[in-house]
Amino acid sequence: MSTTFHATYDGKVLHPEEEVDLKPNTRYIVIIEGEEKVSEIGGEEEYPLTAIRSLATDMGVSDLAENHDYYAHGRSKNTDLP
Incomplete structure (x- = not known):
């Protein structure tokens, strides 16, 4: 018989x-x-994602996702988005 359990x-x-x-x-x-x-x-x-969430910081940029290439690579801002 084999039993597996967690113990402290x-x-x-x-x-x-x-x-x-x-x-x-x-x-x-x-x-x-x-x-x-x-x-x-x-x-x-x-929970691992809770630990990762605690590392997040506010970068002060509200359109970072939309204009990632502008902020990361210096390309022109995406003005085609609504």
Whole structure:
């Protein structure tokens, strides 16, 4: 039988993060595969796009998407757009 679940180690004991179907007071072989960072807020992992969003800065240019070539490459502004 093989069971996979996430657990948090507090320095002494592994605490499963969800209900597990194991018999109490029974020895099991445990294989540790990796380490995951746990966010301090709410004890859950931070969604990757949330971290990326925090890096965004206001560039002060309201038409950057429409005139990307002008700002990035010095080409003429796109005046054909409504």
